[in-house]
Amino acid sequence: MSAAEQEHGEQSRRYGDIIRSMSVIGLSQLISIGLSILRIKVLAVLLGPNGVGLFGLYNVILDLGAGIAGMGVQSSGVRQVAVSVAEGDSARIAIVAQTITRLSLLLGIVGAVLLFMLSGPVSLLTFGDEANAPAIGLLSAALFLRIIAGSPFAILQGNRRMGDLARMTVLGAVLNTIVAIVLVYFLGEAGVVWSLVAMALTSWLAAIWYGRKVILPKIVLTLSSFSAETRMLLGLGFAFMASGILTAGAALVIRVLIVQHDGVEAAGNYQAAWALGGIYVGFILQAMGTDFYPRLSGLAEDHEAANRLVNEQARVSMLLAGPGLLATIALSPIVITLFYSSAFADAVPVLRWLCLGMLLRVMAWPMGYLILAKGKQAMFFWTEVAATAVHVGLAYFLVNTIGVAGAGIAFAGLYLWHGVLIAVLVGRLTGFVWSGENLQLAGLLVLQTIVALGAAEFLSPLGGVLIGLGVTAVACWMSLGQLIRIIPQKWIPSLARPLVYRVLGHQPEAA
Numbered sequence: 152m153s154a155a156e157q158e159h160g161e162q163s164r165r166y167g168d169i170i171r172s173m174s175v176i177g178l179s180q181l182i183s184i185g186l187s188i189l190r191i192k193v194l195a196v197l198l199g200p201n202g203v204g205l206f207g208l209y210n211v212i213l214d215l216g217a218g219i220a221g222m223g224v225q226s227s228g229v230r231q232v233a234v235s236v237a238e239g240d241s242a243r244i245a246i247v248a249q250t251i252t253r254l255s256l257l258l259g260i261v262g263a264v265l266l267f268m269l270s271g272p273v274s275l276l277t278f279g280d281e282a283n284a285p286a287i288g289l290l291s292a293a294l295f296l297r298i299i300a301g302s303p304f305a306i307l308q309g310n311r312r313m314g315d316l317a318r319m320t321v322l323g324a325v326l327n328t329i330v331a332i333v334l335v336y337f338l339g340e341a342g343v344v345w346s347l348v349a350m351a352l353t354s355w356l357a358a359i360w361y362g363r364k365v366i367l368p369k370i371v372l373t374l375s376s377f378s379a380e381t382r383m384l385l386g387l388g389f390a391f392m393a394s395g396i397l398t399a400g401a402a403l404v405i406r407v408l409i410v411q412h413d414g415v416e417a418a419g420n421y422q423a424a425w426a427l428g429g430i431y432v433g434f435i436l437q438a439m440g441t442d443f444y445p446r447l448s449g450l451a452e453d454h455e456a457a458n459r460l461v462n463e464q465a466r467v468s469m470l471l472a473g474p475g476l477l478a479t480i481a482l483s484p485i486v487i488t489l490f491y492s493s494a495f496a497d498a499v500p501v502l503r504w505l506c507l508g509m510l511l512r513v514m515a516w517p518m519g520y521l522i523l524a525k526g527k528q529a530m531f532f533w534t535e536v537a538a539t540a541v542h543v544g545l546a547y548f549l550v551n552t553i554g555v556a557g558a559g560i561a562f563a564g565l566y567l568w569h570g571v572l573i574a575v576l577v578g579r580l581t582g583f584v585w586s587g588e589n590l591q592l593a594g595l596l597v598l599q600t601i602v603a604l605g606a607a608e609f610l611s612p613l614g615g616v617l618i619g620l621g622v623t624a625v626a627c628w629m630s631l632g633q634l635i636r637i638i639p640q641k642w643i644p645s646l647a648r649p650l651v652y653r654v655l656g657h658q659p660e661a662a
Contacts, residue, residue: 165460166637169467172313172442177434179317183324184430193332198340206343208277213290213347215399217297220262223391224254225301227384230448230523232309237449244310245367250380252302253372259298263291286344296351303362309445310365316441319361326353383526390528394535401539405546409555417555420498423491424559428505431475432513435468444520451524454581458521461577462586465517466637469589470630472513473596476506477626480603481619484612497555503607504559507600511566514593518570521577530576538569592633599626 195203228251235243266273270288271281307316330349334342409418443464450457479486483499483506491498522531542565549557549564577583585593599622606618 162463163637165463166467169443169464170634170638173435173438173467173471175313175317176320176438176441179320180434180437182321186324186328190328190331194335194343197335198343202335202340202343205340206347209286209290209344209347212273212277212287213293213297213351216262216266216290216294218392218395218399220258220265220294221255221298221301221388221392222258222385223388223393223395224251224258224384225305226391227387228302228305229308229445230387230526231380231384232306233311233445233448234451236310236445241368242370245370246372246376247309247380248302248306248365248367249370249372250377250384251305252299253377254381254384255299255302259295262298263295266294267291289344289348293348293351296348296355300351300355300358303358303365306365307358307362308441309448311442311445312361312365313442315361315364319357322360323354323357326350326357387523387526387528387531390532390535393532397535397539401542404543405550405558405561408546408550409558412550413555417497420495421501421555421558423487423495424498424501424505427486427490428479428502428509431479432472432509435472435513436516439464439468439516439520443517444523447520447524451521451526454583457524458581458583461517461521461583462589465514465585466589466592466633468513468517469510469592469596470633472510473599474623474627474630476510477599477603477619477623480506480600480607481616481623483607484616500556500608501559503604504556504563507604508559508563508566510596510600511563511570515566515570515573518573518577518583521581521583522573525580527580530580534569534572534576537572538565541565541568595629596626 191203191206194206198205228247231247232244232251235247267288270284270291273287274281274284277283277287304316304319307319327350330353331346334346334349336342338345406418406421409421443460447457447460447464450460480503483502484496487495487498487502519534522534542561545561545564546558549561551557553560574583574585603619603622606622607615609615610618
């Protein structure tokens with residue numbers, strides 16, 4: 152076998168690993184989201200809008216509390232574990248793992264105590280009185296369980312145990328659905344908060360069950376080792392926490408801007424478009440964060456290998472995301488009516504612009520992970536601050552100028568700007584440049600998206616749908632052809648290979 156054939160074979164293996172991991176994690180997320188929808192549907196039937204609203208408010212309190220109290224340790228822990236795994240230092244892996252476990256326990260206790268003590272003010276701020284303070288105090292148990300569940304999750308992810316992570320996600324989702332439905336069925340509205348505590352418990356049990364499969368050497372964690380690892384975990388973790396708060400803050404401010412300019416109904420249209428625009432891409436981005444991040448962290452000091460991996464991840468992500476987003480633009484009126492109703496017609500243009508923004512986000516995120524993999528927490532923090540300022544600034548101007556559709560355009564503008572900024576930063580950080588193939592692919596997908604968007608905006612409804620579907624068909628053909636070229640040949644049945652290559656007009660890039 153020649154050197155070129157060996158390189159092609161290695162490239163094919165790398166692409167195969169990326170697609171396999173994204174498929175496994177994406178499928179588990181699909182099942183989890185499906186079960187989540189089932190839970191909400193049952194809650195809606197049993198409790199009505201008030202019960203669903205109460206569940207949502209309690210869940211927001213729990214998410215925010217866990218996000219702040221957790222200090223981003225789960226996300227920073229993934230990097231530290233992945234780096235240790237790449238170094239092949241089993242003792243260091245054990246030290247990092249024990250530190251994450253003990254630090255999560257400490258943060259969980261502190262967070263739970265603080266939420267319990269502040270349950271009265273939190274209830275007053277959220278509901279206007281302290282009648283819900285006992286229920287919020289009970290949420291402190293859920294907060295504690297959610298934070299400590301993050302440690303086995305980080306250890307599994309850092310070790311790239313994708314199969315175990317997927318099974319853990321599905322098992323947790325199944326158990327969560329069962330306990331939530333049973334408790335609400337028997338306890339009614341009083342069972343809402345108990346269901347959140349039970350869901351946190353079952354998620355922790357699922358995490359512990361699969362986390363035990365990671366066998367680590369027994370070590371004695373000294374105070375000096377714990378302190379040193381804690382400083383590193385909290386340093387990068389703070390940046391993760393701040394990013395989450397900034398993102399949530401920007402989302403809230405933009406919704407307030409829409410309400411002030413166009414009313415609550417317009418905010419509902421924006422929320423509807425946002426929920427649909429993020430579903431499909433969410434699978435891709437979630438899979439990217441689960442496997443790509445620890446893999447890239449392990450290669451962070453090998454700039455050539457890291458840059459190559461970013462290009463490969465970006466290529467696969469664009470090939471998977473492009474056709475789905477184009478189809479959403481083409482069928483946006485049907486999609487909105489199908490998932491909501493014709494009363495949400497004003498959400499249609501917002502959804503189209505959000506799809507353009509989601510495509511640009513898919514292009515930018517692989518590059519952004521280079522900053523995290525290198526542990527550049529200050530750079531990551533300030534890029535997030537700048538992104539928040541740009542997003543809110545664009546939304547303020549555009550919403551006040553053209554209405555709710557301006558919020559969708561602002562999102563697209565954010566990722567156009569953010570992608571250019573990140574490309575410049577990582578170019579200086581690791582010498583990263585996009586491959587010629589990726590530049591060509593990105594250019595084609597952006598052009599196709601602009602054509603579909605323009606047709607939908609300026610042609611008749613039927614004309615917009617037909618042009619959009621035509622562009623989508625071209626993108627599907629292009630993406631399928633490229634995916635066939637880069638995946639391992641053994642994935643295609645031998646009898647079908649000649650026909651597949653003849654029909655698509657391609658030969659495989661890799662042997």
